[in-house]
Amino acid sequence: MSSQKERNVAARQSTSSRDVEWVPSICNFCSTVCNVRVGVKTVNGKKTAVKIEGNPNSPLNRGKTCARGQAGLRQTYDAQRLTTPLIRVPGSKRGEWNFRPASWEEAYGYVMQKLQENQVQPWEMSMVGGWTSCVFYMPLALSFVFSTGIPNIVASPMQQCVAAGHFGNDMVTGNFNFHDEVLADFENAQYIIFSMTNSGVAAASTSRLVRFAEAKKRGAKVIVLDPRLSEMAAKADEWLAIKPGTDSAFFLAMIHVMLRKGLYEKDFLIKHSNMPFLAMEHQGMVVPMMETNEQGFPTAFWVRDQISGEVRKLPGYSNTNAVDVDGKNIVPSLEVPKDFEFNGQKVKTIFQYMVEQSAKFTPAWAEQETSIPAATIERIAVEFGQTRPALVDPGWHGARYENILNTRRLQSIVQALVGGFDVPGGWMMSGEYREKLMHFLQAMQKGEQVPLLSLPGLQFPLTAAGKFFDPREWSHGHPSFAMAKSMSDKAEGKPGIIFPAFSDYGLDEAVEGKLMFNGEPYRIKALIMNAANPVRHFYPESRWKKLLTHPNMALIVAIDIVPSDTAAYADVILPNQNYIEREEPFIYGAGPSTDLAITTRFSAVDPHPQTKGTADILFEFVIGFGALDKFMETISAFTGYDLNDIKAEVGKATKGEQSFTKAMRNVSFKHHANNLKTTPEKLEVRLRKEGVVVVEPKEKLLEHAAICRHLPVPTPSGRIEIYSLLLAGFVQQQGYRVNWDPGLVYFPPQVNQEKKPNEFFFTYGKVPTVSYASTNSNNPILMALSKNKEDEFMGLWINPQRANLLNIKTGDVVTLENCQSGQKAEIKAFVTEMVRPDTVFMSSSFGTENPLLKFSAGVGTALNKIVPYQVEPIVSAFRSQEFTVRVTK
Amino acid sequence: MARYGMVIDLRSCVGCQACSAACALENQTPYWSDKWRTKVLDIQTGQYPNTGRYFVPTICMHCEEPACMTVCPSKATFKNDDGFVLVNYDTCLGCKACMAACPYGARYVYDKNDVRQAKEVYGEAAQHTKVHIDKCTFCQDRIALGMEPACVSTCPTLSRMVGDLDDPASAVAKAVSSGLAKPLRPDLGTNPRVYYIY
Amino acid sequence: MAKPMHLEHQEAYEWPVSVYLFFGGFGGALIALAFIFHFFAATQSMIGLSVISGLVLFAIAGMFLVFFDLERPLNAVYSLNNFTKSGISWDVILIVLNYIGAILYVLPEYPNLPIIGGIGQALAPFQLFFGAIGAIAGFLFPIISGGLLAGPESIPLWHTPALPLLYLVTSFELGLAFIGSLFPVSGLVFTAFTGGIFALSLLTFGISFAYLEHTHNGPVEAKEGMHRMLKTFRFVLLYPLLGVLFPLVLSAYLLFGGAASGWEFPALAVTLFLGGFAVRNCVILNGIETYPWPY
The missing domain is CATH 1.20.120 (Four Helix Bundle (Hemerythrin (Met), subunit A))
Structure with missing residues (x-):
């Protein structure tokens, strides 16, 4: 026991959490959007953020937060914070950090002047947005471009992630932004398979981890497919070191086994998927028997009813196949007798065709592709098929190979075979997604439309991106440059990109003046970048540096918080408030929360006086372009917010009585308060106290709003589509290509299989102490943690079997060369047993260059130095590790 | 009086290092010198393809018989009434006998440079204004406020639990009494109050 | 494990x-x-x-x-x-x-x-x-x-009574050599000094051997520490060779009738000084922490 004196001494050792006020906010260090509380107290006379805790009220992260979440508040106090607008010093070159402080008026004036001088037309501008812009400012960003006539947004989550992997899942389930709409219910699953996933769960996504941890504690069996022993794989009962890029072969073999052994939820497939639909073969393609309307949406399908033995007609869009168009209850068959005919055609069910198509994908075949033993694949397929609930993690990041969309789609098909949607241990749709679906269906029944931003799942990108692709949507007749480039490709007989949503495809040609549209050059002369760091986050680095420094590029505006590698190329830098400082212009749904919940940020500390919120910057630009009325109308049309409310609040802002951020926030609060039958004041009090408010708990929602059981999904047919109608549509429009085969196909990664002794497959991934957001790399605590594990985190992982042959030891500097493109980078080696001998691995989030970022500049190797520009043809997703590399000392 | 203990579950830890970051901010540990009160070891075993990878969070064990307390010449290391082993920053010589004596590597020097850097980063809110040997305090100030230690509160995989080892209903007591959670190197006679499940 | x-x-x-x-x-x-x-x-x-x-x-x-x-x-x-x-x-x-x-x-x-x-x-x-x-x-x-x-069990390379005894014996041995080189000693005093040094160097040899055995058969942290020490050329030169064997041989020679020419005691003092420092410094620098982790 201690003396009184000692106890007094001990009492003096206080922690940061003493005497703080907790202000609710949303973490900004990855798109998991955990709910947090920021601890604030007065230090040196100023309100200062001193600690972050997870919000215990959060249905997402349940009071927990990862290393990035904890360390994030230091961004607020980064010595390099951009605190005033900056204008490039005349004579200095882009890439040099040579700016002078300016007022906002000056900065805006400079922008307008440059646009005028260079006669920049609206279509000659493009916005470039990071994920923050997508998640928190989508209504404003979209409304901005539509009201100003700018048909171009390059959004960095799309080609790297959302469009890339998620789109594959979307083909089956009708979702769009999977990680924001779906939470895998790990904690109730008994058998879980992960493929190409690490950062989406273990490294780190807190909402997934809290659930996965429960699974581990309850003894769920975990299988991880990964060429290296990632954090995720370390937690596996079986780590399958699969050959990179061949995961689709594994899933095809699983499907093969499960279909043949009956290890699927028959009832689910019959009722809620398109497996029982009748289909025929036409020119080697499987084509479902269906009727469509003018727009091409299905209006009828046919199935064979088990009970009556007759063929019955089903509605074109529905959640269930158990009721035909006449309202009669039926039980569709998964299989029809041999030589069954309908309308004079020989037909089979989709199920039967899928069984046929999967015939060649045996476990033995898969062993050849993946190097995983056939017996293992078969055993896992059987275990998975026999265990309930069994779960395939949907995956997150996807832009590695041309076949990733297919891989994620196959994962969703496996998940569909076990009927794992909106059931315990399955994929749980978010409350927000459910709400959108319900409103959409109600509106559809009344023949009405919902606002653009309320479109559920796939409906949203198909409509929104569709607007960018259609020249008729724009008064100047120019679609996005990416679509123009795609059209130009096709005109030259080359395959273009079917769906270049928010893509950078063709940007370099546009800047160089080589892109033609309607006989004239379609140039891009100006970029407005918000929370984006394309010099680091797109591929390759050289491409963006070239187009940013091109003489044709008249104006580059960067809105950011700290100097990024990209900001060094700007002409004008506009300082943004960071997430701890800012109020947000909207109330948001709580990400993928299965409970329907709402949340927002409250300003925890005062922002630097010269910084502005994104809403204010966009409004001020819009006013400068003379498009304020149109902007407000578009916001109202896209969000469903009352236009009069918007006008009234914005009116106050234009008079200087409040910021535009506050104006929109008031509108949003009023809108949500109305929906919840309360007042904005009461809602504010509640949100400030709880941080995240559950509007309707998941138990209640699942009683009446589960997908499949109650609600159709946003696929063309409303059912879970094992056979993808969307892909079939691509076949019709574009002709056949294996990438959009609507059935079951395999196409291997296009990498050199016969390799020399110093040639390897290349993989990359994240580590749990980095954040991919635009300017989160300079965090001193995260860098300290990363440097503590410098070998594992920043080294090139290489197996000793090969390293010894090449005389490489841990710490040696080696040259990494892309065998296809010749790009080179230097990196230190990390010799480890944790990676396949034929594969190397490096971490993706290091290699910052801007010397102002003193904690991260020059640390590690930048991934995009060796990744070339190569995209796949559906959404221009990056094929960012589809090459082999040479390692030399 | 409660006898606080911690259980760390190595089955669920994914090595995300949220605990290190949380502690660094809560207790202003000198991350700039790569010194941490709690770290997560990343241990690799075996050979491909049977490689194993394990994450082991390390922390002061707040032993019942602390080796560090025996060797401290100034009794700066002492045990408070809750049994937490603490360091009196006023009387610590910085002789590092405790650092040598601790079998769990829980201590480090908060040296002159660290104190200076802390002042720069945290200003008047700096907690460490004197040179001393530093280690985990079990966030006993947070416990006094009714909160859990920062590392426990933040752990995304719920791999850390604290509670009263003498309360049979507490999760930690159950884990320990069932034999699921074990102390490390009990042969050293330190009688740690942090137990590991592995 | x-x-x-x-x-x-x-x-x-x-x-x-x-x-x-x-x-x-x-x-x-x-x-x-x-x-x-x-x-x-x-x-x-x-x-x-x-x-x-x-x-x-x-x-x-x-x-x-x-x-x-x-x-x-x-x-x-x-x-x-x-x-x-x-x-x-x-x-x-x-x-x-x-x-x-x-x-x-x-x-x-x-x-x-x-x-x-x-x-x-x-x-x-x-x-x-x-x-x-x-x-x-x-x-x-x-x-x-x-x-x-x-004392503490946390660094197995050090945790043996052989170490304090070794330091005791080498201190006295050096003390004798030091005084012997500063004063002309002859006759019985000479015999006492050389006899003392010889006896102490025998003890040093024995205790060092016991220490070596303790670490070789002991916990892996001790073994590893000792291996690191023995791989350092400087240590092997300064302690076992110059600090133990040389004094043993020279003092035996002097004790059993060899003639002294005045350089012997200073030589003993120097080698015992170097060896004494080496055995303390290398032991400290090669101390390896207990590895208590379960993997």
Whole structure:
């Protein structure tokens, strides 16, 4: 026991959490959007953020937060914070950090002047947005471009992630932004398979981890497919070191086994998927028997009813196949007798065709592709098929190979075979997604439309991106440059990109003046970048540096918080408030929360006086372009917010009585308060106290709003589509290509299989102490943690079997060369047993260059130095590790 | 009086290092010198393809018989009434006998440079204004406020639990009494109050 | 448990601690030897030099401990707080006793100095008493300070009684060689000195061997530490060769009739000095922390 004196001494050792006020906010260090509380107290006379805790009220992260979440508040106090607008010093070159402080008026004036001088037309501008812009400012960003006539947004989550992997899942389930709409219910699953996933769960996504941890504690069996022993794989009962890029072969073999052994939820497939639909073969393609309307949406399908033995007609869009168009209850068959005919055609069910198509994908075949033993694949397929609930993690990041969309789609098909949607241990749709679906269906029944931003799942990108692709949507007749480039490709007989949503495809040609549209050059002369760091986050680095420094590029505006590698190329830098400082212009749904919940940020500390919120910057630009009325109308049309409310609040802002951020926030609060039958004041009090408010708990929602059981999904047919109608549509429009085969196909990664002794497959991934957001790399605590594990985190992982042959030891500097493109980078080696001998691995989030970022500049190797520009043809997703590399000392 | 203990579950830890970051901010540990009160070891075993990878969070064990307390010449290391082993920053010589004596590597020097850097980063809110040997305090100030230690509160995989080892209903007591959670190197006679499940 | 993958080098003690241990042990031995010399009709200058060198060494050692190793030297005033259990507290007490004992013992040897001489004369009847205090404290110091390393179980390379004993024996051996090189010794004194050095070097050899065995058959952290030491050329040269074998051979030669030509004792002093420092410094620098983790 201690003396009184000692106890007094001990009492003096206080922690940061003493005497703080907790202000609710949303973490900004990855798109998991955990709910947090920021601890604030007065230090040196100023309100200062001193600690972050997870919000215990959060249905997402349940009071927990990862290393990035904890360390994030230091961004607020980064010595390099951009605190005033900056204008490039005349004579200095882009890439040099040579700016002078300016007022906002000056900065805006400079922008307008440059646009005028260079006669920049609206279509000659493009916005470039990071994920923050997508998640928190989508209504404003979209409304901005539509009201100003700018048909171009390059959004960095799309080609790297959302469009890339998620789109594959979307083909089956009708979702769009999977990680924001779906939470895998790990904690109730008994058998879980992960493929190409690490950062989406273990490294780190807190909402997934809290659930996965429960699974581990309850003894769920975990299988991880990964060429290296990632954090995720370390937690596996079986780590399958699969050959990179061949995961689709594994899933095809699983499907093969499960279909043949009956290890699927028959009832689910019959009722809620398109497996029982009748289909025929036409020119080697499987084509479902269906009727469509003018727009091409299905209006009828046919199935064979088990009970009556007759063929019955089903509605074109529905959640269930158990009721035909006449309202009669039926039980569709998964299989029809041999030589069954309908309308004079020989037909089979989709199920039967899928069984046929999967015939060649045996476990033995898969062993050849993946190097995983056939017996293992078969055993896992059987275990998975026999265990309930069994779960395939949907995956997150996807832009590695041309076949990733297919891989994620196959994962969703496996998940569909076990009927794992909106059931315990399955994929749980978010409350927000459910709400959108319900409103959409109600509106559809009344023949009405919902606002653009309320479109559920796939409906949203198909409509929104569709607007960018259609020249008729724009008064100047120019679609996005990416679509123009795609059209130009096709005109030259080359395959273009079917769906270049928010893509950078063709940007370099546009800047160089080589892109033609309607006989004239379609140039891009100006970029407005918000929370984006394309010099680091797109591929390759050289491409963006070239187009940013091109003489044709008249104006580059960067809105950011700290100097990024990209900001060094700007002409004008506009300082943004960071997430701890800012109020947000909207109330948001709580990400993928299965409970329907709402949340927002409250300003925890005062922002630097010269910084502005994104809403204010966009409004001020819009006013400068003379498009304020149109902007407000578009916001109202896209969000469903009352236009009069918007006008009234914005009116106050234009008079200087409040910021535009506050104006929109008031509108949003009023809108949500109305929906919840309360007042904005009461809602504010509640949100400030709880941080995240559950509007309707998941138990209640699942009683009446589960997908499949109650609600159709946003696929063309409303059912879970094992056979993808969307892909079939691509076949019709574009002709056949294996990438959009609507059935079951395999196409291997296009990498050199016969390799020399110093040639390897290349993989990359994240580590749990980095954040991919635009300017989160300079965090001193995260860098300290990363440097503590410098070998594992920043080294090139290489197996000793090969390293010894090449005389490489841990710490040696080696040259990494892309065998296809010749790009080179230097990196230190990390010799480890944790990676396949034929594969190397490096971490993706290091290699910052801007010397102002003193904690991260020059640390590690930048991934995009060796990744070339190569995209796949559906959404221009990056094929960012589809090459082999040479390692030399 | 409660006898606080911690259980760390190595089955669920994914090595995300949220605990290190949380502690660094809560207790202003000198991350700039790569010194941490709690770290997560990343241990690799075996050979491909049977490689194993394990994450082991390390922390002061707040032993019942602390080796560090025996060797401290100034009794700066002492045990408070809750049994937490603490360091009196006023009387610590910085002789590092405790650092040598601790079998769990829980201590480090908060040296002159660290104190200076802390002042720069945290200003008047700096907690460490004197040179001393530093280690985990079990966030006993947070416990006094009714909160859990920062590392426990933040752990995304719920791999850390604290509670009263003498309360049979507490999760930690159950884990320990069932034999699921074990102390490390009990042969050293330190009688740690942090137990590991592995 | 499989062999642990990474063994961490201890970070607490570095070379200042080895200087402290070495000079303190050496100093303590000199003071103890000074008391022993009293019984062999040693000269005033021999005793005086031993004591004064001893005290100077203690001063340097103390300085190294306090100013070069402590992170907060000014807090050294608190170092006696844990006098029941802490090795450092005991060391401080021993240093104080060494000073008191040694000074009060040596003062009576200088009755003719101004002022001090008077005090010395007054202390003369108690000379042996103070001498004994100094000798016991001086004898204990290398053991207790060696116990700083050997006490805690956390660094297996150090956790053996062989280590304090080794430091005790090597301190006395060096003490004899040092005094022997500063004073012309002949006849019986010569035999006593060479015999002492020979006996102590035999003991050194035996204890070193026991230490080697302890680490070789001991925990993997001890074995690894010892292997690292033996792989260092400098250590192998300075300690086993120069610090153990050379004194053993040379002192045997001198003891069993070899003629002395005046370079032998200085040579012994130098090699024992180098070896003594090497065995302390290398042991400290190669100390490896316990690996308590379950993988």
